[in-house]
Amino acid sequence: MILPLNEHGGPDSGPPITHDFSSNANPLGAPDEVMRAIQAANRQHYPDPDYRALREGLAQVLGIQPARVLPTAGSSEAIRRLTLAASLRGVRQVWVPQPGYGDYRAAALALGMDVQGYASGEALLSALTGQLGPSLVWLCEPCNPTGQSLPPSFWAALADIRHQGDVILVLDRAYEPLRLLGQDPVPTTLAHQCWQLCSPNKALGLTGVRAGYVIAPVDDVRIDGVSVQALAPSWVLSAEGVAMLQAWHQPGTQAWLARSREMLALWMSAQQTALTRLGWHCLPSVVPFMLARPSQPVNSLRSHGIKLRDATSFGLPGWVRLSAQAPHAQQALFQALAQMEIAR
Numbered sequence: 001m002i003l004p005l006n007e008h009g010g011p012d013s014g015p016p017i018t019h020d021f022s023s024n025a026n027p028l029g030a031p032d033e034v035m036r037a038i039q040a041a042n043r044q045h046y047p048d049p050d051y052r053a054l055r056e057g058l059a060q061v062l063g064i065q066p067a068r069v070l071p072t073a074g075s076s077e078a079i080r081r082l083t084l085a086a087s088l089r090g091v092r093q094v095w096v097p098q099p100g101y102g103d104y105r106a107a108a109l110a111l112g113m114d115v116q117g118y119a120s121g122e123a124l125l126s127a128l129t130g131q132l133g134p135s136l137v138w139l140c141e142p143c144n145p146t147g148q149s150l151p152p153s154f155w156a157a158l159a160d161i162r163h164q165g166d167v168i169l170v171l172d173r174a175y176e177p178l179r180l181l182g183q184d185p186v187p188t189t190l191a192h193q194c195w196q197l198c199s200p201n202k203a204l205g206l207t208g209v210r211a212g213y214v215i216a217p218v219d220d221v222r223i224d225g226v227s228v229q230a231l232a233p234s235w236v237l238s239a240e241g242v243a244m245l246q247a248w249h250q251p252g253t254q255a256w257l258a259r260s261r262e263m264l265a266l267w268m269s270a271q272q273t274a275l276t277r278l279g280w281h282c283l284p285s286v287v288p289f290m291l292a293r294p295s296q297p298v299n300s301l302r303s304h305g306i307k308l309r310d311a312t313s314f315g316l317p318g319w320v321r322l323s324a325q326a327p328h329a330q331q332a333l334f335q336a337l338a339q340m341e342i343a344r
């Protein structure tokens with residue numbers, strides 16, 4: 001028997017999905033330019049095990065030293081690796097956003113570490129100003145599954161106190177490229193003190209390409225002597241992954257992304273308005289996915305080929321997370337909901 005790992009949105013081993021609202025991947029992906037780069041990737045040879053050209057290219061765009069750029073097989077792999085590094089350094093306590101991406105907790109539990117959830121920025125700040133002890137703290141900005149941002153006041157306060165105690169800060173940037181509203185609230189100086197996780201596959205609608213990169217803090221590419229790079233398997237990133245990351249910062253790719261954000265903002269607003277009219281309680285979000293409490297049971301949507309992300313595993317029974325989808329997919333959702341209402 002194959003036991004399920006962590007619950008995720010997107011494809012699964014269940015019935016076919018025609019309209020997938022459960023994944024946060026950009027439904028408008030992938031741009032032709034990036035697809036061409038991936039198709040042209042040389043699969044006949046190993047990539048450079050040091051990923052020198054990739055790291056230098058990313059570092060140049062980011063304006064940092066190449067040594068600070070660590071290729072990953074996606075942020076899921078980075079989460080495991082950073083947790084392992086923290087554990088090897090003797091950290092036992094891990095702080096995760098609640099609700100938050102389940103892999104932070106799963107990685108810590110797999111290594112027998114203690115996990116504490118924080119439900120708000122204030123709760124985290126008060127823990128950090130107390131006697132916290134060596135800790136690994138996960139921050140997700142904007143956050144999955146809420147799609148919300150912590151306020152600039154939180155980030156300013158965090159920047160002020162970050163030197164207290166023995167705390168490793170990790171900032172997950174998975175959804176920053178898909179921000180539709182407002183601006184990144186994280187001060188640059190604070191970002192440079194954190195381990196930052198970047199996974200462009202979501203914004204590019206290419207989540208099947210398992211590739212990302214970590215930006216190490218400015219002062220140390222190790223965690224107290226533990227090399228995060230040395231914990232990676234050889235060739236952690238495939239040739240396709242290298243091609244995707246090399247295409248990520250190209251002006252054409254970023255222009256495509258800017259256009260797709262405009263479209264996604266329209267889809268998101270139309271979807272939120274329509275669901276609210278149907279009596280759903282939709283929470284505000286700065287990215288193209290949101291948490292919502294349906295006004296009717298939605299379990300049977302899957303038999304209509306529609307998948308939403310049940311939010312029970314986020315500690316939110318009765319809620320779902322759903323991403324903005326194209327008008328035809330929205331129509332299919334509304335029709336299915338109407339049919340289910342008649343059948344009740």
Ligand SMILES: Cc1ncc(COP(=O)(O)O)c(C=O)c1O
Pocket residue numbers: 024073074075076077101140144172174198199201207211212
């Ligand atoms: C907040 C967050 N971080 C990381 C990941 C994993 O990203 P990757 O596909 O790069 O492993 C996800 C995937 O859903 C996510 O939502």
